[in-house]
Amino acid sequence: CPIVSKNLPLLGHGPSHYPMYARKDKIKMASRRWCHGSPDNQELAKKSCVPCNSKDIYTMSEDSAKKLLEQVGGWELATEGDVLKLHRAWKVKNFVKGLEFLQLVAAIAEEEGHHPDLHLVSWNNVKIDVWTHSVRGLTDNDFILAAKINNLNLEGLLSKKGTVQK
Numbered sequence: 001c002p003i004v005s006k007n008l009p010l011l012g013h014g015p016s017h018y019p020m021y022a023r024k025d026k027i028k029m030a031s032r033r034w035c036h037g038s039p040d041n042q043e044l045a046k047k048s049c050v051p052c053n054s055k056d057i058y059t060m061s062e063d064s065a066k067k068l069l070e071q072v073g074g075w076e077l078a079t080e081g082d083v084l085k086l087h088r089a090w091k092v093k094n095f096v097k098g099l100e101f102l103q104l105v106a107a108i109a110e111e112e113g114h115h116p117d118l119h120l121v122s123w124n125n126v127k128i129d130v131w132t133h134s135v136r137g138l139t140d141n142d143f144i145l146a147a148k149i150n151n152l153n154l155e156g157l158l159s160k161k162g163t164v165q166k
């Protein structure tokens, strides 16, 4: 997040875990507008996915997944059959905005060579599941992808009303 230069003293983290820096006599709270995720999310988002057909890619345990989940705000663990997945849902303004959202996600997936399951249901509900198909479970790739999705600027796409349909 382009919050402040690195040489400003970090005064700690605010209520939402956003870094707070001294800036002359004012506390500069990291602007929500620029920093969609926590610092941990940012660390993950800087990484790149590895090829899913690599022989060195293995699924992680549910405990490891629960620990990593803390770094990708808004996502939750889901199990389908015996496959552990990451799941997140958003309510979008309308069907077309939902498609725009999916296009943004598709661009990340193509760049990373790692693809989520994308759903646009009841015209304004986007649901995304992320898992590594080649090993039928969760790997670091999935958390990297989730962190990058968290960093998308969804300004103008999300509905301001209504509850999210999980």
Ligand SMILES: C[C@H](O)[C@H](O)[C@H]1CNC2=NC(N)=NC(=O)C2=N1
Residues within 6 Å of the ligand: 051, 052, 053, 113, 114, 115, 116, 130, 131, 132, 133, 134, 135
């Ligand atoms: C060769 C490589 O395994 C495939 O091209 C990629 C494509 N995208 C993928 N995406 C996900 N989520 N899991 C995979 O196993 C996967 N495999």
